[in-house]
Amino acid sequence: MRLRILIFFTLFFCKSILFSQTTIPNPTKNDFSETLNILASDSMEGRKPNTRGGNLTASYISSKMHSYKLKEYNNFEYCFQIFEIRQHTVKKTALEIKRKNYRTISLSPEKDFEVTPTENSIQKKQAEVVFASYGLSLPKEDYDDYKNVDIKNKIVVVLKGFPNDKDSTSATYKKFKNIFPEENDLEETKLKTAINKGAIALLIVEKENFKPENKENEVFHSLENSKSEAIPVFRISKKTAESLFSKTDIPLKNNLASTLSQKVKINFSIELKHDMLDAANVLGMIPGKDTTKTIIVGAHYDHLGIKNDSIYHGADDNASGTSGMLALAKNWSESKIKPQYNILFAAWTAEEMGLLGSEYFAQNLNLKNQKILLCINMDMISRSAPEDKAHRILSIGTQKETEYLKKIASESNAKLQNPFTLDLWETNGHSGSDYASFTAKGIPILTFFSGFHEDYHTPRDIASKVDLDKMQDVLFIVNNSLLKFIENQKN
Template identity: 30%
Template sequence: MKKISLFFVLFISGHLLFAQNEVEKGLEAITMESLKGQLEFLASDWTEGRAVGTKGAYMAADYIASMFQTYGVKPFGDVAFTQPSRSERMAGARPEPYYTYFQNFGLIEYEPGDEQVFSVVTSKPGSESSMDFTFKTDFYVQTGTVGQKVQAPLVFAGYGYSDEDKTYDDLKKIDVDGKIVVILQGYPGHKDTTSVAYKKYKPEGRYAAYYLERDKMKNLQDAGALAVIYISPDGNPMMGWAQNNVYRDNGGFNESDKRPNPYYGNRMSLPGKEIGGNLSTFTVSSRVVNEILSGSGIDIEKFEEKAATDMEPASKILGGKSVAFKTTVNSNVVNARNVVGYIEGENKDEFIVVGGHYDHLGKVDGIIYNGADDNASGTVGVMEIAKAFMATGKKPEKSVVFAAWTGEEKGLFGSNYFVRDAKEKEMNVVLNLNYDMIARNPEGDSLGNQAHMVYTEANTLIGETTKKNIEDFDINLDLELRPSERPGGGSDHAPFAQEDIPIFYFMAAMHPDYHQPSDELSKINWEKMQNIIKVGFLNTWKFANSDDWKKTTVKPKAE
């Protein structure tokens, strides 16, 4: 009996040691030399900032694919065909299919065309008058992907805002279907930080104001609005449309008498089978606002004060008022590509996706935006985890896809395309790890070890596993855990979360060099970057070889 017990103990101990060695082999593969070598190339001037569709982005994609191939990660992209030579064809050879590391897709790049028309039409018994305004004098328009010609009645819809619990909803008692909607920027109480409305509705998080306005557009489009007119009571948009630039622009990193070309001047869209996202958005001068609201009884200042105190919408149809507009669009197609490889698991049909975007802002007016932290750092993280998985020498239970996304900076296009394609192919994607900006220090990070991780709140073991791995492997990382019911925002985990796929997402810090040419290698915190990659590997290895983390904590329904 003792012999059997001793044998059992030795067997279990050996098995655990072997498993531990697998993990240790993976961790040992994540070397500082490897991190530096890969990041120094991706963030070099040779890749010219890796803007989607550019030569620099294609060069970066080729490099990432070559790293996957070097590590032994299999291609998981589009199918291509061999091209036999003429003599080979004559000998009977035929094109053979093979998988590539590239997932190719087209984007529509577009901007307002030369002709833009905007008229405010006032109808009275027996008469109709039209005020015709001039593009870039009294209005500017962000068009959809195709031009439009519309005349429709006007609706004032306050802020066009509704909170998650629908305690305030500007669209609740007004029909905007087939209408042009006039809204204010912001939300109830946004000008009065002492108001109850401000404390209740103030959005939190990275780029909160941007996401707020974006969500308004989506809600209005879903409700059938034909166009949106933005009112900015405290701003003077005409200043931004002025054509002269008398003084040198010494702001930021630009010292020139020429205004820099904005990266987001030309917008992009991921086309589907139907025309989507074609809601034209107008920004107008104060005299256009006065013409629209004349005779309506709406006083913007009083409305904002009342919304802050009473938190009650005041949406209404603007009787006798309509707008006629015509937009034209200049557009072209830009080819883009994700880089995708995978390690086949024992379960071939269950996938974890480890991803991060490799694109950045590119080269603007000769200035290269290298994007060392955003997001060459996260891309290196993806490659290093792929390397670590291969170094274990063990096949994981689940298949793991390693993806470098493009088009994130223009609208999460690469990750959106992958999720859409995976859904059409009925891929069983069970988890997503996203790396975005994992190598810098936030203000006040005196020890240089702070970062945060967002994860799907229901999957509580994701957070618990992360804390345990940091403790068990003595990793110098002060990690703030941020559980979220359905994590959103402007990074590549969002398309997965929208499909109710659990995610966990690492970010080290926002910093003053964000989207500036100064986001360079000299400011990278290499140790923090390495530690975040190690935790990501440990988590992913655990999740790829177990199912415990899938257990969810379901919140009890409110009575």
């Protein structure tokens, strides 16, 4: 009798281990490479929302979800969650530099600068200019570019990047890179700081080779999210800045904050046109045993579209995450195993416009009737940063209060034959990708990112440059983390 009981529990235990580790196959290159190539192809035209390419992409993802027999979420027809976006595009803009005893210099939006506007037109304004080094105020790090600098009702000029950002081996670089693992976070922090300190506009001095893309000077908002507190952001090259300002006005060759003399003023104006666009998230679900609880596996499928007759293919950003999400959906569906909870596979749109797709979804969640246990986000999972020579660094972001998710991800990574060097960072206060739409709602997240590269947001981000082996290993961690999370929830 004892022997029978021992055999029974041994078989039960083995079955449990088998379920948690092998019943849902980890995606292989065959599961996602073809999809990635299609998403990043010329025919998808850069996948910008409300364009031919963007609509074609949404239809393609919908067809894949239906072929995997995913269920429509909330009865959205063809898996589409459709919403409206406000588009504000620059019709006409002007930027003039005025220095005492010098002639006024008018900059050209075609050659010298570009502007990210607010949602409202701005008639001609004149304001004094203040230089604030890199435009960062970080009291906890004992670093403040705004110390003794008053920018209220002025235009603040800041340098792109952060101190020592050209030396990836320096302690300063590592310190700031740890604070700002995503470039979008760095820019967002500079903008928010300038707004909070009362600036009326932000002027960012970019690199020497910066070229304005004046055809795409636009800003977007969902109908449910108006960012009326924003200020316009102008961008000029370092070379242009050096020709406009004296070295005493802007010490471009050092990191010291310095106020400009009141001799320098800027005039600017922005005239906008306004349009309404339709956009669609694509959502497919595997119903769980407990239908009141849901885990989201998501990635944004949009990119930048066509600019100046060049297609921005966005193979890494974010055909990689989207094809990875679809590969996971395929394997989970084909396993025929009913998960413990609903698993919602989500392709977000309009991330590049300001996380609008995921934000719309999160704002319309009925959290009283549906509990979201976890949101997994994959954004750029197939390339490596230049300093990652071995292509074995992976960033995984979680909230400070969810240490157990770091442990799950680390244990999953350890199962790889060649584990990654993990950059485990805390997303608190950051908003660089769609995970931020869910952290704002108090929903636990795991966000995966494999590194910024020199082709980021350029037409050179093409399918032939992705690292399929790295992506396969990232998806191994995602899948195993998902399985482990479900197992822990049951226990």
